[in-house]
Amino acid sequence: MMQHENPTLLELQQWMKWVITDPRGVTTALTEVPNLNLPFLIRYLAPERNCLGFIMDTPPILKCERLDIYAEAYFTRLLESFTADFEIIFKVVGEDVFSKLTADYLKAFPSTVPNISEVGSHMEVFLLGHEYSEDLPFLPELGRLEWAVIQTFYADEVPNLDGDSIKNIPESSWQNAEFVIDPAVQLFEGKWPVDQLWNAIDDTELLKRIAAIASRPTYSLVSRRFGVVHVEEVNGVKFYLLSLMKQGFCLGDICEKLAGLTLDPPPLLEWFREWIECGIIRKIHTKENES
Amino acid sequence: MMKGSQMFLEPFSKSEIGLGLRAPHYSAILESPPKQTWFEAIAENYMGVEKGTGGRAIRVLEKIRCNHDIVLHGVSLNIGSVDEPSENYLKRLKSLIARIEPKWTSDHLCWTGVNGENLHDLLPLPYTEEVLDHVVEKILWVQDFLGRRMLFENVSAYLTFKHSQMEEWEFLSEISRRADCGILLDINNIYVSSKNLGFNPLTYLDHIPPARVGQIHLAGHSIQKTNHGICLIDTHDRPVPEPVWALYVEAVKRFGWIPTLIEWDASIPEFSILAAEGEKARNLMEVTS
Numbered sequence: 001m002m003q004h005e006n007p008t009l010l011e012l013q014q015w016m017k018w019v020i021t022d023p024r025g026v027t028t029a030l031t032e033v034p035n036l037n038l039p040f041l042i043r044y045l046a047p048e049r050n051c052l053g054f055i056m057d058t059p060p061i062l063k064c065e066r067l068d069i070y071a072e073a074y075f076t077r078l079l080e081s082f083t084a085d086f087e088i089i090f091k092v093v094g095e096d097v098f099s100k101l102t103a104d105y106l107k108a109f110p111s112t113v114p115n116i117s118e119v120g121s122h123m124e125v126f127l128l129g130h131e132y133s134e135d136l137p138f139l140p141e142l143g144r145l146e147w148a149v150i151q152t153f154y155a156d157e158v159p160n161l162d163g164d165s166i167k168n169i170p171e172s173s174w175q176n177a178e179f180v181i182d183p184a185v186q187l188f189e190g191k192w193p194v195d196q197l198w199n200a201i202d203d204t205e206l207l208k209r210i211a212a213i214a215s216r217p218t219y220s221l222v223s224r225r226f227g228v229v230h231v232e233e234v235n236g237v238k239f240y241l242l243s244l245m246k247q248g249f250c251l252g253d254i255c256e257k258l259a260g261l262t263l264d265p266p267p268l269l270e271w272f273r274e275w276i277e278c279g280i281i282r283k284i285h286t287k288e289n290e291s
Numbered sequence: 292m293m294k295g296s297q298m299f300l301e302p303f304s305k306s307e308i309g310l311g312l313r314a315p316h317y318s319a320i321l322e323s324p325p326k327q328t329w330f331e332a333i334a335e336n337y338m339g340v341e342k343g344t345g346g347r348a349i350r351v352l353e354k355i356r357c358n359h360d361i362v363l364h365g366v367s368l369n370i371g372s373v374d375e376p377s378e379n380y381l382k383r384l385k386s387l388i389a390r391i392e393p394k395w396t397s398d399h400l401c402w403t404g405v406n407g408e409n410l411h412d413l414l415p416l417p418y419t420e421e422v423l424d425h426v427v428e429k430i431l432w433v434q435d436f437l438g439r440r441m442l443f444e445n446v447s448a449y450l451t452f453k454h455s456q457m458e459e460w461e462f463l464s465e466i467s468r469r470a471d472c473g474i475l476l477d478i479n480n481i482y483v484s485s486k487n488l489g490f491n492p493l494t495y496l497d498h499i500p501p502a503r504v505g506q507i508h509l510a511g512h513s514i515q516k517t518n519h520g521i522c523l524i525d526t527h528d529r530p531v532p533e534p535v536w537a538l539y540v541e542a543v544k545r546f547g548w549i550p551t552l553i554e555w556d557a558s559i560p561e562f563s564i565l566a567a568e569g570e571k572a573r574n575l576m577e578v579t580s
Contacts, residue, residue, distance in 0.1 A: 006454040009422055010373045013405040016414065054417075056451045058488055060520040066450040069515070069522060074412050111409040114367035114380045115335045119411075155343035157350070183343065227347035 007051045015051040018043075020071040021110070023103050026064050040107035078106060081116045086123065086146045088197050089139065091206055093132060101132065117154070123147050138192035138213055145194050145220070145231065148186045152222045152229050155184035158282045166276070166284065173286040175252040179245040180283035184224040187243050188231075195220040195231045225278060237266050245281070302550060303329055303360060303394070305576075308569040309506075309552030312361075317351045319562035320359075328569065329360040331552050334396070335367055338383045349390070356391060362506070362552075363393040364475075367409060370429050370443065371402035371416045381436055388437065395505065397442035397475045400426070400463060417452035418462040423469075430470035442473035442505045447483040447512075447525035459484070460498040473505035476549075478539045479531065483512050483523040492538055501546045509539055509572060510554040528557035531568055536575065543579040551576060 007015070022029035022044055030052060034044035055063045082102045083090050090098045109122040123143035133139045158180075169177065188195070192215055200206035219239035222231050234242070237258070244254045258266065275281045303309075304327070312320075312330040320330075337349045352361070367380060388396060401413040416422055434440055445463055457465075467474050476499060485492040511529035515522050531539075531553065543549070553568045 006417075006419070008373075009417070009425065010405070012417060012452070013373055013402060013414075017405050017408065017410060020412075021410065054453050056453050056488075058451070061487075061517055061522060062519055063450065065517040065519060066522075068517075069449040069524065070412060070414065074410050077411050111404075111411060112407050113341070113409060114377070114383070115338050115340060116411050118340045121340075151340060151343060154339040154346040156339075157345040184345075224346075227350065 007049055007054055011047065011049040012051050012054065014047045015049060016067075016070075018045075018047055019052075019067055020074050021106070022071075023107060026067045026071050030064065043107045043110075075103070075106075078102060078111070078116070078119060082120060085117055085120055085150055086143065088146060088200075088206070089123075089142055091203060092136065092139070092142065092197070092210060097132060101130065104130065117150055120150070121147055137215075138194055138197075141190040141192045142194045142197060144190070145188055145198055145222070148188055148222050149198070149229050149231065152184045152186055152224050155182075155224065158183060160279055161276055161282055161284065163276075165289065169284065169286050169288065173288055176250045176287065178248055178250050178285040179281050180285065181242065181246045182223065182279055182282045185242070185246070185280055186222040187239060187246065188218075188220040188222055189239065190218045190220075191215050193218045193233065195233050198231045221280075223278070223280060237262055238271060241266070241268075241271070242275075242280075305548050306573070307360075307550070308573045309362070309550055310565055310569050311552060311554040311556065312352070312355065313556065313559055314348070315559045316562045316565070317355075320355055321351070324355075324358040325562075325566055328566070329362065329394070329550075329552075330355060331362045331364050331554075332391070332393075334363045334365040334384055334387055337391070338387055344383070344386065352391060361391055361393045363388065363391065363396045364444075365396065365398040366413070367403055367411075368398035368433065369403045369409070370398060370433065371400065371414075371422070371426055372405050373425070374405055374407065376429060376433055376436070381433065385437055388439070395442060395473070396437070396439065397444060397473075397506065399446050400443040400466065401446045413446040415446070415448045415450060415452075416462075418455040418457045418459060420456060423457075423462060423465060426466055427469045430466065430472055434470070434472065440472055442475040443467070444475035444477050444508065445480050445484075446477070447480040447487075447523075449487050449522060449524075451488055458490070458495075458498070460495045464498060464500050464503070467500065467503040472503075474499060474503045475506045475508060476504050476542065476546075477508035477510070478542055479508065479510040479512055479535050479554075480525060482535050482538050483525050486523045493541060496538075496542055496545055499546075504546050504549055507539070507542060507546075507549045507551040508554055509535060509551060509568075510556075511535075526557055527554050530564075531571075536571070539572070540575055540579050543576055548576060548580045 019026055019029050038044055079099060079102050105126050108126050111119045113119060124140045127133050127140040127143045196209050197206060200209050219234050219236055220231055221234045244257060307327045307329055309329045309331055312332045332352055337352050339346060399413050402416060404410045463474060481492045481495050509531045510527045511531055512523045513526040515524050551572045553565060555565050
């Protein structure tokens with residue numbers, strides 16, 4: 001192609017995307033060839049068509065400075081959004097590291113979504129391979145938890161369970177009854193009690209909890225009550241029971257699976273009552289209410 | 292000739308003013324609903340995430356909808372990109388429109404990403420015949436998909452392209468004529484771009500077809516020093532400055548009464564301060580139109 005021809009819209013947009021998202025900054029991107037050993041090299045490589053010459057000279061401000069405005073806006077907007085959405089990771093690693101972490105994340109997982117709150121959906125996968133997770137091995141799970149909180153916050157809403165409908169279920173139907181769990185509920189299983197970090201009330205408390213954190217199997221329930229997201233640790237049996245209900249097992253099958261799991265029979269009735277009261281269980285399917 | 296906003300069905304009453312709806316103001320608005328006020332909600336903030344469209348934000352919007360008219364304003368339609376319109380995005384937008392029933396829906400005349408990536412920024416287009424054809428075709432397609440006419444907003448610009456064949460106001464006017472869409476005229480953006488790129492903002496206003504203007508935006512901007520001069524940045528983080536108010540008066544003289552909205556997106560003040568800005572716009576509109 002003759003280089004004096006005007007760039008196509010595709011060429012221009014690909015070039016501008018590259019120059020304002022190059023993690024080295026606009027000036028370096030335009031003047032220095034990237035090291036070919038860089039991870040995510042594609043983020044640094046200039047497209048074939050250089051479009052700098054097609055930006056109007058409007059003195060006294062240089063073209064680079066004009067492009068810098070867009071580059072800064074791109075990164076700042078995403079950094080602000082990440083800081084709000086991954087608040088605990090931000091507090092754990094500190095401002096400078098979080099900024100670098102965000103830049104690295106965007107190299108690995110550039111946004112393809114309309115809502116800026118969705119950009120961090122790959123945080124766990126990203127942190128699994130990140131150098132900071134070597135010193136803070138709970139970081140990937142914390143990333144998964146904070147993303148789960150976002151999903152719970154935005155989950156669809158369904159009506160509360162009507163208490164009268166439970167009274168009308170004949171005894172003979174309970175065996176095959178299935179429980180519909182609130183779509184906002186997420187069951188979080190991990191090797192680190194990151195729920196404790198999430199629930200740390202202030203920075204001092206958070207630092208204490210980070211210092212004391214030790215790997216152990218952890219089961220947490222992420223739920224939404226009156227629009228507010230809660231994260232609470234639950235015991236393994238409760239977690240198993242909730243996961244069976246979420247998978248759609250009927251009460252009869254659930255009881256069969258739970259039999260012999262613990263020495264003492266779990267207080268199922270009490271748990272069911274609690275989950276109905278706080279909106280974890282939203283509906284009970286029986287033959288009667290299905291017909 | 293029709294004057295501004297007459298092309299759109301159901302305009303607001305002339306005494307109403309628009310305010311940008313932002314989360315820090317939810318409680319104030321719900322506790323004491325301001326009179327004669329409509330709100331503009333950023334569409335993406337209420338779309339939820341891929342697997343969930345609920346949550347506090349949409350519930351609050353539905354409550355506010357009970358007392359106030361709502362318009363939706365998008366930031367990710369990406370109408371100027373070479374990418375095809377995102378079906379996923381449009382389905383979510385359509386679903387939100389069905390749920391909220393806004394008076395109208397708007398987005399920006401710009402591109403926000405390419406090759407499937409979203410840069411979450413409002414990026415400038417070269418104003419060429421080729422781009423004009425491309426954007427018109429996309430707007431027609433999107434309006435057909437949504438089953439409604441949209442408004443498109445002029446964005447703040449920090450650079451222009453040598454190969455542009457027309458001025459921004461010509462491009463915007465031609466887009467609105469050929470795609471039969473409305474114009475959301477952002478007065479602050481005109482002012483900011485005029486200072487950054489060196490054109491007369493009154494020339495811009497003079498070339499906008501009044502009948503196409505469906506809404507006006509007003510906002511504040513900041514000044515950024517570079518090594519070689521200063522740039523105005525469209526930050527929406529402070530009151531509307533005097534030169535933008537003055538340009539607004541000029542716009543009202545040309546277009547008559549237009550639904551006007553105050554945007555304030557960063558360093559968000561108490562609701563009363565935002566409302567006072569709205570009151571100022573209302574008074575200026577009354578005196579001038």
